Amino acid sequence: MNKKRTTIKDIAAVLNISPAAVSKALRGHSRISVKTREEVKRVAEELNYQPNHLASALRKGKSNLVGVIVPRTNSNFFSSVIQSLEEILNKAGYNIIITQSNESFQKECTNIDTLLFTQVDGIIASMANETVDLSYYEKIKSKDIPLILFDRGENDLNVDYVGINDYDSSHIIVEHLVSKGCKRIAHIGGYRRTRIFNNRIRGYIDAIKKHNLPLDKDLIIESALTLEDGRKKMLELLKQEIRPDAVYAASDYAALGALQVLQEYNISVPNDIRLVGFGNEPFTSLVTPTITSVNQHSEKIGRLAAETFLERIATPEVKQKLNKIILDAELVVRNSSK
Amino acid sequence: MNKKRTTIKDIAAVLNISPAAVSKALRGHSRISVKTREEVKRVAEELNYQPNHLASALRKGKSNLVGVIVPRTNSNFFSSVIQSLEEILNKAGYNIIITQSNESFQKECTNIDTLLFTQVDGIIASMANETVDLSYYEKIKSKDIPLILFDRGENDLNVDYVGINDYDSSHIIVEHLVSKGCKRIAHIGGYRRTRIFNNRIRGYIDAIKKHNLPLDKDLIIESALTLEDGRKKMLELLKQEIRPDAVYAASDYAALGALQVLQEYNISVPNDIRLVGFGNEPFTSLVTPTITSVNQHSEKIGRLAAETFLERIATPEVKQKLNKIILDAELVVRNSSK
DNA sequence: AGCCTTTGTTTAAACGTTTAACCAAACTTA
DNA sequence: TAAGTTTGGTTAAACGTTTAAACAAAGGCT
Numbered sequence: 001m002n003k004k005r006t007t008i009k010d011i012a013a014v015l016n017i018s019p020a021a022v023s024k025a026l027r028g029h030s031r032i033s034v035k036t037r038e039e040v041k042r043v044a045e046e047l048n049y050q051p052n053h054l055a056s057a058l059r060k061g062k063s064n065l066v067g068v069i070v071p072r073t074n075s076n077f078f079s080s081v082i083q084s085l086e087e088i089l090n091k092a093g094y095n096i097i098i099t100q101s102n103e104s105f106q107k108e109c110t111n112i113d114t115l116l117f118t119q120v121d122g123i124i125a126s127m128a129n130e131t132v133d134l135s136y137y138e139k140i141k142s143k144d145i146p147l148i149l150f151d152r153g154e155n156d157l158n159v160d161y162v163g164i165n166d167y168d169s170s171h172i173i174v175e176h177l178v179s180k181g182c183k184r185i186a187h188i189g190g191y192r193r194t195r196i197f198n199n200r201i202r203g204y205i206d207a208i209k210k211h212n213l214p215l216d217k218d219l220i221i222e223s224a225l226t227l228e229d230g231r232k233k234m235l236e237l238l239k240q241e242i243r244p245d246a247v248y249a250a251s252d253y254a255a256l257g258a259l260q261v262l263q264e265y266n267i268s269v270p271n272d273i274r275l276v277g278f279g280n281e282p283f284t285s286l287v288t289p290t291i292t293s294v295n296q297h298s299e300k301i302g303r304l305a306a307e308t309f310l311e312r313i314a315t316p317e318v319k320q321k322l323n324k325i326i327l328d329a330e331l332v333v334r335n336s337s338k
Numbered sequence: 339m340n341k342k343r344t345t346i347k348d349i350a351a352v353l354n355i356s357p358a359a360v361s362k363a364l365r366g367h368s369r370i371s372v373k374t375r376e377e378v379k380r381v382a383e384e385l386n387y388q389p390n391h392l393a394s395a396l397r398k399g400k401s402n403l404v405g406v407i408v409p410r411t412n413s414n415f416f417s418s419v420i421q422s423l424e425e426i427l428n429k430a431g432y433n434i435i436i437t438q439s440n441e442s443f444q445k446e447c448t449n450i451d452t453l454l455f456t457q458v459d460g461i462i463a464s465m466a467n468e469t470v471d472l473s474y475y476e477k478i479k480s481k482d483i484p485l486i487l488f489d490r491g492e493n494d495l496n497v498d499y500v501g502i503n504d505y506d507s508s509h510i511i512v513e514h515l516v517s518k519g520c521k522r523i524a525h526i527g528g529y530r531r532t533r534i535f536n537n538r539i540r541g542y543i544d545a546i547k548k549h550n551l552p553l554d555k556d557l558i559i560e561s562a563l564t565l566e567d568g569r570k571k572m573l574e575l576l577k578q579e580i581r582p583d584a585v586y587a588a589s590d591y592a593a594l595g596a597l598q599v600l601q602e603y604n605i606s607v608p609n610d611i612r613l614v615g616f617g618n619e620p621f622t623s624l625v626t627p628t629i630t631s632v633n634q635h636s637e638k639i640g641r642l643a644a645e646t647f648l649e650r651i652a653t654p655e656v657k658q659k660l661n662k663i664i665l666d667a668e669l670v671v672r673n674s675s676k
Numbered sequence: 677a678g679c680c681t682t683t684g685t686t687t688a689a690a691c692g693t694t695t696a697a698c699c700a701a702a703c704t705t706a
Numbered sequence: 707t708a709a710g711t712t713t714g715g716t717t718a719a720a721c722g723t724t725t726a727a728a729c730a731a732a733g734g735c736t
Contacts, residue, residue, distance in 0.1 A: 072417065346723065346724095
């Protein structure tokens with residue numbers, strides 16, 4: 001019965017050498033003769049040897065596993081970041097464990113615990129909307145394993161961060177709408193407590209000021225940015241005495257909700273009201289009219305996050321500190337604002 | 339410096355007992371006095387003890403990790419299955435490692451290899467469209483760890499399978515279209531070599547026969563079912579002498595592509611041509627008109643797959659055999675076929 | 677009292693690798 | 707040729723946990 005897996009010892013027994021020699025041969029240690037090295041490889045192949053990752057991880061004190069936490073995977077942005085993370089990290093010999101927080105702080109905490117329990121060598125995360133208490137993230141830091149944040153980060157954690165320039169993105173959007181002749185631009189934004197949404201709001205405000213447009217408090221609405229929120233907030237905007245002539249939503253889902261309401265009210269997009277979303281979700285180019293949005297360069301963000309992680313691993317002596325990598329976002333103009 | 343993690347030995351040292359006693363106390367072994375058990379728990383808490391998962395996994399010969407392979411995560415179906423898998427398995431003490439094949443056979447093979455390398459205790463997978471060579475899946479079986487397939491399975495592997503009744507779903511769809519008065523129903527299907535798509539095609543054919551409708555070869559088109567395929571195939575259908583009065587696409591993406599073409603040609607949906615998709619992707623209720631589709635009960639599939647896995651783990655003596663769990667799908671009627 | 681059982685714990689080995697330290701043989705070099 | 711270096715290994719301990727086996731002490735039974 002070959003019920004039991006072949007181990008390094010089995011190979012050693014066949015060749016009448018020590019397990020240590022086999023281990024070294026397999027890892028390409030210099031002090032092993034070419035002859036033995038090749039014999040070992042041959043026998044390993046023959047016996048269908050598969051190294052026991054757990055044993056090696058235990059001995060070396062690293063698991064070659066990277067934990068990933070995202071709010072959800074069924075958004076194009078996150079799944080694309082993950083894909084790119086996986087590609088880079090696999091090449092470097094790491095596997096990733098993906099977990100979803102579903103935007104819940106509670107779930108995020110248990111995710112962190114299970115990842116730490118699994119002895120991951122590092123964590124790459126995008127924070128849940130709800131999260132304000134950073135103690136669980138501090139816990140990661142206290143374990144002295146790299147923590148890399150992307151998209152949804154937090155300066156106070158003083159770790160690496162990869163994301164796009166939200167502030168500038170708002171400027172670009174407002175500028176685009178102004179160039180189309182819009183004079184009263186509303187913003188359906190996220191909650192200010194989330195850094196990226198706060199930045200988008202700040203960018204919006206500053207851009208509005210810059211173009212000497214009315215900075216009406218009623219034109220800035222905070223929400224969780226779901227489709228349903230988009231609908232509700234759009235209805236509120238329509239109830240105002242002077243309707244806006246453009247709406248900039250900080251998420252494509254909210255933009256879509258707004259679009260649905262506008263269509264139900266027979267308000268023409270883009271003729272009566274121009275609309276811009278954020279995130280460049282695939283459906284933005286599937287609906288009618290197609291929705292102008294912001295491309296967040298997900299693949300690039302994934303790649304940079306992975307590379308930053310590898311760099312941290314390579315130089316463990318360097319203490320982690322706030323290190324922001326900010327990419328320029330790109331406005332993808334579609335029919336909803338043409 | 340508390341640089342080093344607390345181990346079971348540290349706890350033992352504090353209480354002046356053996357590490358074995360600590361281990362047993364922590365696991366709730368019956369032969370440990372209530373007193374020591376509680377002291378151990380107290381000290382463990384105090385020293386912030388985190389069990390070393392690798393060591394225990396190595397010793398016990400199981401990793402408490404389950405590998406998951408999906409074609410992609412950015413589809414609502416798969417991400418929802420994953421979420422439900424995660425929920426059940428986490429409760430049972432398992433963590434999941436998610437990998438994506440991107441519908442590529444090559445990628446799927448390396449995914450299997452990395453999962454096996456990571457010593458997962460089992461694999462839950464949905465096969466890539468491309469996959470016909472089953473040798474890598476046989477490799478999983480030869481390791482004697484449970485393999486559970488869902489949605490995209492293969493009878494020949496003789497393992498557990500969870501999915502919906504594709505054959506019947508086609509029947510239900512055709513019946514629905516017939517009830518709306520359709521007489522010439524086209525089917526934009528997947529490739530026959532994939533079992534589920536073959537079943538949908540067979541179901542379509544039998545249902546057409548059953549209702550004595552014309553069974554025209556030109557009305558059945560195979561493709562990869564992407565949005566682009568939907569567009570192309572719809573164009574082909576429109577070129578035919580007698581246009582169909584209904585189109586049943588085996589994926590929502592293809593259905594959406596078809597819808598776009600129809601709108602470009604000013605053909606009214608549902609008045610001129612009725613349209614049905616498959617998968618109940620969120621966008622089906624977001625576009626105009628909303629698209630009738632089939633709900634695949636993703637949460638239930640995830641739950642059943644997880645439970646089947648746990649059952650296999652609990653009864654390792656039982657040899658795995660073909661065991662199909664087939665759910666009834668549910669037609670969600672929307673405007674595209676009303 | 678003597679034997680049996682139960683309770684609570686210790687001992688020691690094991691899981692499969694890696695690696696520091698050691699060693700013998702072969703080769704250099706002056 | 708003697709000392710030093712290089713080559714190609716071996717030995718043994720270690721990573722942190724689990725667990726079978728052993729054992730001592732206490733309690734139960736006749």
